[in-house]
Amino acid sequence: GDSVTQMEGPVTLSEEAFLTINCTYTATGYPSLFWYVQYPGEGLQLLLKATKADDKGSNKGFEATYRKETTSFHLEKGSVQVSDSAVYFCALALYNTDKLIFGTGTRLQVFP
Amino acid sequence: DSGVTQTPKHLITATGQRVTLRCSPRSGDLSVYWYQQSLDQGLQFLIQYYNGEERAKGNILERFSAQQFPDLHSELNLSSLELGDSALYFCASSVLQGATEAFFGQGTRLTVV
Numbered sequence: 001g002d003s004v005t006q007m008e009g010p011v012t013l014s015e016e017a018f019l020t021i022n023c024t025y026t027a028t029g030y031p032s033l034f035w036y037v038q039y040p041g042e043g044l045q046l047l048l049k050a051t052k053a054d055d056k057g058s059n060k061g062f063e064a065t066y067r068k069e070t071t072s073f074h075l076e077k078g079s080v081q082v083s084d085s086a087v088y089f090c091a092l093a094l095y096n097t098d099k100l101i102f103g104t105g106t107r108l109q110v111f112p
Numbered sequence: 113d114s115g116v117t118q119t120p121k122h123l124i125t126a127t128g129q130r131v132t133l134r135c136s137p138r139s140g141d142l143s144v145y146w147y148q149q150s151l152d153q154g155l156q157f158l159i160q161y162y163n164g165e166e167r168a169k170g171n172i173l174e175r176f177s178a179q180q181f182p183d184l185h186s187e188l189n190l191s192s193l194e195l196g197d198s199a200l201y202f203c204a205s206s207v208l209q210g211a212t213e214a215f216f217g218q219g220t221r222l223t224v225v
Contacts, residue, residue: 043114043202043216099168100214102155
């Protein structure tokens, strides 16, 4: 079935370090791909998205490129901040369906 | 603030009981989704309503039910509660069918004791 696989956390980094969180997917069609972020005590917020192959989503310094050939959508940021500490969820939605399928989430901890 | 309001924020109840969780979607959003977030299962899609009608069903137990009212708010009813139902329950809303840009509420944390 359709699924999303994320790297297990926690990912622990020092401030200004480079971040990569891996995400791969399995889907029968051509999904849209998303990264959501959950800050402590809050709901999920859409961070970025890409709707077709080779699209790059970007927001707040985060980027992810839709790679159809490797079925991946890895999240990157060049210089993380303490305020980026949160749980990051990769998700997919198939065309014309009504649900998001989420990965298990990756906790990021950034220390000063 | 996403514009999606969930009440209550916290709920503690005993096994065997029934609870109702409430969600008010963003103004203008016709679709409402319910998700369950637990430590062992991650974030699981439960059910979706669009403009008052059930649109999609996920991993929702028979003990759970939901509805969307004419004013578009939604309620998730959980009955015969078990310890394993303890989780964070999220509501999300979007304008159209298809959760391409869903906005999430802050969740209701349910603890069954």
